[in-house]
Amino acid sequence: MMGKTALVLGSSGLIGSLLLEKLFNHPDYATIITIIRKPQQINHPKLIEIVTDFNSEINLDEIQQIDSIFSCLGTTRKKTPDLDVYRKIEVDIPNQFAKIGNQKGLTKFHYISAVGANANSSNFYLKMKGEAEETLQKNTIKQLFLYRPSLLIGNRAEYRLAENISSKVFPLINFFLRGKLSKYKSIEAGKVAQSLIENDLHSTSNKVSILHYNEIINSINTTQ
Helix, strand or coil: CCCEEEEEECCCCHHHHHHHHHHHHCCCEEEEEEEECCCCCCCCCCEEEEECCCCCCCCCCCCCCCCEEEECCCCCCCCCCCHHHHHHHHHHHHHHHHHHHHCCCCCEEEEECCCCCCCCCCCHHHHHHHHHHHHHHCCCCCEEEEECCCCEECCCCCCCHHHHHHHHHHHHHHHHCCHHHHHHCCEEHHHHHHHHHHHHHHCCCCCEEEECHHHHHHHHHCCC
16 A cells, blocks of 8 residues: 655744654655745655745646645744734734545645634734634535644754743753643644554544643654
């Protein structure tokens, strides 16, 4: 049986880069498509890299099948002060590829959201994540996974002072975050990436699954 074809959005980011490496090393995936603004200078027999500015039409006619889409896109107000561009990255692009995937046999769509995501939030970031979740749920995706991690622990390409400080403090605070507060626990980006793969290969859950800290960790533990 031929392996799965996966499409990754945001493959140069913290979670996306870790996910890409895991997909390359996993025998169940035969083809990995990345949609990216700048070439990543990666050579791998599984990789199909499509470079785009996301403004031009993306030609995927030669791609016959897309089994899974992993949307690891994300930005900050500092990097993207234009709110229209910000919304395009967080909401429009994932929705665009969900529609493309549905035309090519898509079975599972994975979206990296954030704890507290809510389309009615007064916080712009959480509002955009919430709008993205609602928009994706309107698509006819067979299985949609919405991951809501709190602070991500890992080595980012760009330095973020606040996150660097928080990454040292939060692991100490995690011990006290229990019960309903457990969803605010910091988590290693590599564990989120592993959860994406485990759910993609093994989950037979509901049409829409929302995963906070405990669900992300459990999805790893139940398959090991």
